[in-house]
Amino acid sequence: MAEREQLLATLRERIVAYATFRLGRDNAEDLAQEVLLLLETKYPQVVKLEEMLPLAFQIIRFKISDFRRKAARRGEYDAVTVDALPLAGSGNVLADLERRELRLRLLEAVRHLDGRCREIFRMKLEGRSYAEIQAKLGASNVNTVYTWDHRCRQQLMVRLGVGERIV
Amino acid sequence: MTPEVIRKLLAGYATGTLSESERAELFQAVMKDQALFDALADEEGLRELLADSEMRGELMAALDEPAQTLSDTPADEEASRELRPDSEMRGALQSTLHESRQRSAPNWRRWYAFMGVTATLGLVAAFFLTRPTPGPKIAQVAQLSRMEAGPPEALQMRELAEENKVKREEARRAPATRPAARPPAQPAAPPPEPAQASAPVVVARQAADALAEATPGRVSLAFRSAASSYKVEQRDPAGAWKTVEALRADVETRIVIQFPAAGLVTATADGREIARVAVETRDPVSLAVPSAAGLLTVTVNQASSGFTLQIPLRFLKP
Numbered sequence: 001m002a003e004r005e006q007l008l009a010t011l012r013e014r015i016v017a018y019a020t021f022r023l024g025r026d027n028a029e030d031l032a033q034e035v036l037l038l039l040e041t042k043y044p045q046v047v048k049l050e051e052m053l054p055l056a057f058q059i060i061r062f063k064i065s066d067f068r069r070k071a072a073r074r075g076e077y078d079a080v081t082v083d084a085l086p087l088a089g090s091g092n093v094l095a096d097l098e099r100r101e102l103r104l105r106l107l108e109a110v111r112h113l114d115g116r117c118r119e120i121f122r123m124k125l126e127g128r129s130y131a132e133i134q135a136k137l138g139a140s141n142v143n144t145v146y147t148w149d150h151r152c153r154q155q156l157m158v159r160l161g162v163g164e165r166i167v
Numbered sequence: 168m169t170p171e172v173i174r175k176l177l178a179g180y181a182t183g184t185l186s187e188s189e190r191a192e193l194f195q196a197v198m199k200d201q202a203l204f205d206a207l208a209d210e211e212g213l214r215e216l217l218a219d220s221e222m223r224g225e226l227m228a229a230l231d232e233p234a235q236t237l238s239d240t241p242a243d244e245e246a247s248r249e250l251r252p253d254s255e256m257r258g259a260l261q262s263t264l265h266e267s268r269q270r271s272a273p274n275w276r277r278w279y280a281f282m283g284v285t286a287t288l289g290l291v292a293a294f295f296l297t298r299p300t301p302g303p304k305i306a307q308v309a310q311l312s313r314m315e316a317g318p319p320e321a322l323q324m325r326e327l328a329e330e331n332k333v334k335r336e337e338a339r340r341a342p343a344t345r346p347a348a349r350p351p352a353q354p355a356a357p358p359p360e361p362a363q364a365s366a367p368v369v370v371a372r373q374a375a376d377a378l379a380e381a382t383p384g385r386v387s388l389a390f391r392s393a394a395s396s397y398k399v400e401q402r403d404p405a406g407a408w409k410t411v412e413a414l415r416a417d418v419e420t421r422i423v424i425q426f427p428a429a430g431l432v433t434a435t436a437d438g439r440e441i442a443r444v445a446v447e448t449r450d451p452v453s454l455a456v457p458s459a460a461g462l463l464t465v466t467v468n469q470a471s472s473g474f475t476l477q478i479p480l481r482f483l484k485p
Contacts, residue, residue: 007198014197014204021205050187053194057211102216103225110229122230124182125223130189146175153178160213 004047008036011056018060023067031067035059065095102160109159117152120145168192170200177206181214331444331452396425397465399456399480416482420456422463424476430469436460458482 012032019028038059039046046052113121116137123133134145168176173196179185185193197204216222400408402419414420426432426446434442434454442454446467456463465476 010198014201017201018205018208049194049198050190053197053207054214057208058215060208061211061215098212099216102212103222106213106216106222107225107229110226111232112234113230114234118230118234121182122227124179124184125217125227125230128184129186130179130184131186133184143172146172146178149178149184150175 007049007052012036015060031063034063105160109156112159113155116148117155120149120152170196180207181210181217398423414480414482416459421453422456423451423453424465425451426467428469430467433466435464437462
């Protein structure tokens with residue numbers, strides 16, 4: 001349990017830093033609190049980082065989306081209750097719109113990928129691992145595939161209009 | 168794995184390409200690196216989209232299509248067509264420009280109209296600002312009824328004025344007479360004291376009923392006129408009247424006053440009446456002043472106003 005506590009504390013720091021840039025300091029604190037509360041109350045069985053982090057990202061995404069929707073509607077930020085939090089498959093109109101927009105941009109971006117990137121992306125969509133891709137493309141080692149894919153991702157992000165956030 | 172390699176694993180997160188060990192490496196790094204955390208959090212939308220099998224199918228179909236070049240998209244095609252210098256495009260461009268000019272013309276007309284209205288308003292404002300403003304209106308506080316029937320004082324004024332006129336005409340016709348005995352010159356007279364000619368003190372009189380009703384403006388004007396038109400003279404050894412700087416007590420003295428309006432003049436020297444004459448407009452009145460008189464008071468009663476001159480006199484000690 002101590003390991004989980006430590007994990008949640010670190011996660012809180014990361015969430016606050018992430019949301020401060022996007023929502024402001026006070027809202028970031030609230031957001032981190034709500035994410036941790038949800039993890040604590042609804043997902044107490046999640047202990048491993050590999051499980052907790054994707055779950056946290058999902059909650060963060062929905063919380064931010066909800067924040068923006070409510071802020072746009074009422075001009076203020078209202079805390080979302082845990083029970084009212086709509087997770088995947090909700091009827092959130094704004095999220096649906098975002099999803100549709102991203103889908104169209106992704107389709108358009110994929111059509112402009114060059115030869116090797118198209119091939120790598122296709123194999124990734126087929127569910128192949130990097131090791132399989134390496135073997136398929138005849139790369140000397142997997143790090144080469146990482147580099148190729150990293151460059152392809154940069155192309156894709158530029159096409160999606162999120163090039164400034166490429167790491 | 169080096170941090171640089173771990174950073175490259177981001178590309179495989181959204182598509183679910185990472186193996187268990189790669190995911191673990193990435194997540195461990197994410198918890199230490201805020202930039203990596205932010206990038207992964209921003210990737211959540213894409214990951215969710217790619218998790219949808221239907222979307223994956225659409226993307227696979229899109230990847231099966233031949234790769235699009237810059238001119239393949241409708242927007243790019245349109246842009247490249249605009250760059251072609253064919254006559255059709257030139258004509259279309261010209262018509263577009265013409266429409267644009269036509270659209271902008273009413274805006275210019277509106278702008279000119281606005282400028283015109285502004286200029287007109289400015290001119291009107293300038294006219295009103297530079298126009299000489301009329302003086303303050305004098306509010307009527309009381310109505311003064313003019314005396315129709317001549318009161319005893321008015322009758323007396325008229326009689327005295329007539330008498331003065333006759334006397335002046337007689338004096339003009341008669342040869343000038345000099346006083347027989349002239350006071351001998353005083354050879355060893357002490358040097359006269361410096362003159363202390365102070366400005367006459369003018370005090371409004373409000374005793375009479377009629378004067379009490381007079382407007383201050385008129386009284387003030389009469390005061391100013393009277394104060395500037397009197398002179399104190401003394402007869403010199405040759406017998407001529409001259410204005411002197413220092414009055415001598417042993418020399419005949421008179422005061423000549425020119426009044427701005429007709430009225431009854433009463434003059435007192437140190438409280439003792441020395442003259443009571445009726446004057447007409449612009450008529451200079453000459454009054455004999457007793458020697459060594461200290462304060463000469465000249466009161467003028469007019470039909471609707473009046474004033475009093477208080478003239479302090481300072482005679483040299485003999």
